[in-house]
Amino acid sequence: MTVTIRFARPDDVPTILGFVRELxxxxxxxxxxxxxxxxxxxxxxxxxxxAEALIAEIDGVRVGMAVFYxxxxTWTGVRGIWLDDLYITPDARGAGAGSALLRELAGVAVDRGCARFEWWVLDWNTPAVELYRRIGAEAMEEWTVQRVSGGALTKLAGR
Structure with a gap:
């Protein structure tokens, strides 16, 4: 079983949308x-x-993706990478595709001179949290997410 990571191509869009729906x-x-x-x-x-996307394949079959931007x-003065979605199909979990995507993204960040590689994880997604701790990711406990969307966004914009 061989895991390969590549940048997404236009013909991957239907697969990416399918992965987004599964996620x-x-x-x-x-x-x-x-x-x-x-x-x-x-x-x-x-x-x-x-955004950009990476595709994980096992023996030529698409089994996962990472969408990032x-x-x-301003504190570092340089770009970072935000991982918006990481998804591996249930049958492929544990085969190393998720770790391979994270390694590849870390490489992209280093190659592009980024100071940070960040993402969110749901607190109940224990397998993901455990993987992230194993690779050296730190929880940013003191920060909370703030969001304005829908009607509140329209109201804030004065529209």
Whole structure:
């Protein structure tokens, strides 16, 4: 069994959307996915890409993905990488694809001169949290996520 990691291609978009839907179901929010193939294609491969994706394959079969984008820190003065979604199909979990994606992303961050590689994890996702601790990730306990969306976003914008 051979795990390989590669950058996504346009023909991967249907698979990526399928993985996004599976991840949302795993995270108990299947109805939250409103992305379409067209939206993902534009976000990943359009004139001004908003994100990038890596694909994990085992023996040539797509089994996972990592979708990421650049952030910026005024404190460091350089970019970072934000991992938006990491997903491995249930049958492939434990085969090393998740760790391989994280290693590849760390390499991308180092190669691009990034100061940080960050992501969120649900506190109840114990297997993921354990993997992240094994690779040296630290929980940022003192920080909390803040979000404005939907009607609150429109109201804040004064629209």
């Amino acid at each position: 949302a179901a795993f995270e108990k929010e299947p109805e939250a996915v409103v992305a379409t193939e067209a939206l993902l294609h534009e976000a990943l491969f359009g004139a001004h890409p908003a 650049h952030t910026f820190s």
